Amino acid sequence: MIKKLFAEFFGTFWLVFGGCGTALYACGLPNVGVGYVGVSMAFGLTVLTMAYAVGHISGGHFNPAVTIGLACGGRFKWSEVAQYIVSQLIGGIAAAACLYIIFKEPSAGGFASNGYGEHSPEHYSFMACALTEVLLTAFFLIIIHGATDKRAPAGFAPIAIGLGLTLIHLISIPVTNTSVNPARSLAVALFADEWALSQVWFFFVFPIIGGILGGVIYKFLLETKD
16 A cells, blocks of 8 residues: 555656646747647646556556546545545645745746636636536546556556546646646645635535546446446
């Protein structure tokens, strides 16, 4: 279990450091900035690389909504859910702390935080942001369940999951700055302006609802029983 928890810690650290770090340092640079596409790819690559690196140890969740969704889908033990989530939250916060230390202007702006309403990148409404987070997290769980199904081609799951997360970010960065991951949301909100922490509950509630839906949908509508 200790190795599993360390794997979740390092995987979530890498996700936050790589994805949010790209958003903070490389996204908006004049002439050479990577933009939304680059940030989307960064998040996908973090999951893809760490899924190959430590997925065989812990399952490669790196996300409380994924852990809960996998438990709802019958792919993970409920007795281990709380320990996984604590490790993920600590890993994300540790990464955000490193980003804060490195960042040139640590007191500036939202620090790659997620937001809805007036704090949505393109000012999408509460309902639009909620629906986006629920739908995309649900489909993320369907992708994860399907890619790791015993009927799926062996060895390709991290690629499908990483590309799935890339697509999710391409869709929703303008809407919520893309969460689908409470650990990612809490980590950077702790170091951002006050509004980010006041809205972080939203990015626990709706991604977790989406994760539960995705797990249940795959279990009862798509999974084939022996």
